[in-house]
Amino acid sequence: MMTDLWNTDAVPFVGTESSRQGLGFRYYQADRVVAGKPMKDWLRFAVAYWHTFDQRLVDPFGEGTATRPFDKYTDPMSLALAKVDYSFEFYQKLGVDFFCFHDRDLAPEGDTLRQTNANLDRVVDQIEGLQKSTGISPLWNTSSLFTNARFLAGAGTSPYADVFAYSGAQLKHSLEIAKRLGSQNYVFWGGREGYENLWNTDLRREQDHMAKLLQMALDYSREIDLDVQFLIEPKPKEPTTHQYDFDAATTIAFLKTYGLDDSFKLNLEGNHANLAGHTYQHEVRVARAAGMLGSLDANQGDKLLGWDIDEFPSDLYESTAVMWEILDEGEIGPRGGLNFDSKPRRTSFTAEDLFQGHIVGMDTYAAGLLVAAKLHEDNVIGSMVSERYSSYDSGIGSEIENGSVGLTELESYSLDVPQSEIIAKTQSDRLEAVKATIGNYIVDTLGRA
Ligand code: XLS
Ligand code: NI
Ligand code: NI
Numbered sequence: 538m539m540t541d542l543w544n545t546d547a548v549p550f551v552g553t554e555s556s557r558q559g560l561g562f563r564y565y566q567a568d569r570v571v572a573g574k575p576m577k578d579w580l581r582f583a584v585a586y587w588h589t590f591d592q593r594l595v596d597p598f599g600e601g602t603a604t605r606p607f608d609k610y611t612d613p614m615s616l617a618l619a620k621v622d623y624s625f626e627f628y629q630k631l632g633v634d635f636f637c638f639h640d641r642d643l644a645p646e647g648d649t650l651r652q653t654n655a656n657l658d659r660v661v662d663q664i665e666g667l668q669k670s671t672g673i674s675p676l677w678n679t680s681s682l683f684t685n686a687r688f689l690a691g692a693g694t695s696p697y698a699d700v701f702a703y704s705g706a707q708l709k710h711s712l713e714i715a716k717r718l719g720s721q722n723y724v725f726w727g728g729r730e731g732y733e734n735l736w737n738t739d740l741r742r743e744q745d746h747m748a749k750l751l752q753m754a755l756d757y758s759r760e761i762d763l764d765v766q767f768l769i770e771p772k773p774k775e776p777t778t779h780q781y782d783f784d785a786a787t788t789i790a791f792l793k794t795y796g797l798d799d800s801f802k803l804n805l806e807g808n809h810a811n812l813a814g815h816t817y818q819h820e821v822r823v824a825r826a827a828g829m830l831g832s833l834d835a836n837q838g839d840k841l842l843g844w845d846i847d848e849f850p851s852d853l854y855e856s857t858a859v860m861w862e863i864l865d866e867g868e869i870g871p872r873g874g875l876n877f878d879s880k881p882r883r884t885s886f887t888a889e890d891l892f893q894g895h896i897v898g899m900d901t902y903a904a905g906l907l908v909a910a911k912l913h914e915d916n917v918i919g920s921m922v923s924e925r926y927s928s929y930d931s932g933i934g935s936e937i938e939n940g941s942v943g944l945t946e947l948e949s950y951s952l953d954v955p956q957s958e959i960i961a962k963t964q965s966d967r968l969e970a971v972k973a974t975i976g977n978y979i980v981d982t983l984g985r986a
Contacts (some may be wrong), residue, residue, distance in 0.1 A: 683728025
């Protein structure tokens with residue numbers, strides 16, 4: 538049985554009528570059925586171990602500001618083991634069924650990989666026990682192939698073969714942990730898999746090597762009978778000047794080039810989408826179009842800042858757009874969920890702010906789900922889009938789609954048609970009205986939630 542480690546009660550549902558003071562969900566109700574499924578099954582929230590239990594809220598100009606209830610532990614292994622207890626109580630108080638972690642989030646490194654693995658296994662033993670008693674489990678895990686100094690020039694794309702070898706060895710144990718803890722997905726975020734400068738880089742060779750490492754992971758997962766959905770998390774820059782997994786489209790092209798597209802899907806992050814010059818919805822739509830939507834890292838960037846600030850999501854317009862895509866798809870991914878790859882601001886340094894951050898994130902996505910469900914129910918978007926393309930449903934449009942015409946037929950169809958007749962076939966997009974409709978749905982739906 539868990540003791541009260543956090544100085545906070547379990548987060549209650551308070552609804553929109555209640556006072557805005559204190560910790561409470563205004564929209565998220567795990568068992569509330571929306572569009573045929575309980576909210577918790579649409580959203581499958583996960584807590585990111587690194588941000589919630591490791592992050593000290595440092596920035597490039599200053600030390601960490603965080604105060605945490607486990608700060609009293611000074612010995613690294615005692616701290617690592619204590620944090621596991623704190624983490625499970627946190628998940629339970631928040632009412633979240635999943636968590637995500639990197640191998641290096643959990644335990645300190647030793648001098649050799651053997652010692653590092655031993656440290657890690659002690660912590661994983663403890664996680665395994667708590668998983669059994671709580672039913673909470675990993676949405677995904679991953680290997681940090683970017684923190685340690687050996688990864689200064691990448692892991693799979695490192696120009697140094699010994700670093701590649703070490704990466705594979707480290708990855709192997711991480712896959713074994715995925716099996717042991719029953720992770721639903723396994724993520725590759727290409728930490729330093731990119732380049733700083735092309736003059737010293739063999740881009741082709743680095744990409745070949747990256748594909749090899751991924752193939753080795755697939756081969757080993759078959760060997761140990763590991764049942765996970767493999768995911769790649771695109772990001773355009775930071776830490777490297779150019780990351781190979783720039784965005785969804787680039788990553789899909791990479792996977793197809795190397796024949797890996799049947800085995801991988803994408804884990805898409807809001808802030809990464811912005812850094813790539815896209816909206817979050819764009820990235821989700823591109824993945825959907827390729828049948829490769831896997832999971833979501835829920836966070837948001839700031840229009841005024843050009844880096845990965847991992848802010849808790851609070852933008853209702855963005856969560857509505859993303860949840861609209863998810864409702865249209867029917868799920869986040871076969872085993873996907875919403876992982877809060879998010880941290881409180883440096884000035885929000887208390888333990889309570891960790892709860893508050895997750896609450897605003899969960900409420901923002903629950904609210905987005907409610908609005909998106911109403912948009913779906915009223916078929917607002919679906920009918921607009923099918924109407925916009927309806928000229929392809931018959932006549933010359935269907936001949937274009939079914940491939941029965943070529944340029945010669947298109948010429949005879951078009952050659953003598955007056956300009957005015959062609960222009961008359963187009964229609965106003967009424968985009969301003971569409972945007973107003975989305976805004977009105979947000980206000981109206983949440984006003985009645
Ligand atoms: C960094 C990434 C990272 C991945 C997991 O920007 O978002 O946190 O999600 O390695
Ligand atoms: Ni992420
Ligand atoms: Ni990120």
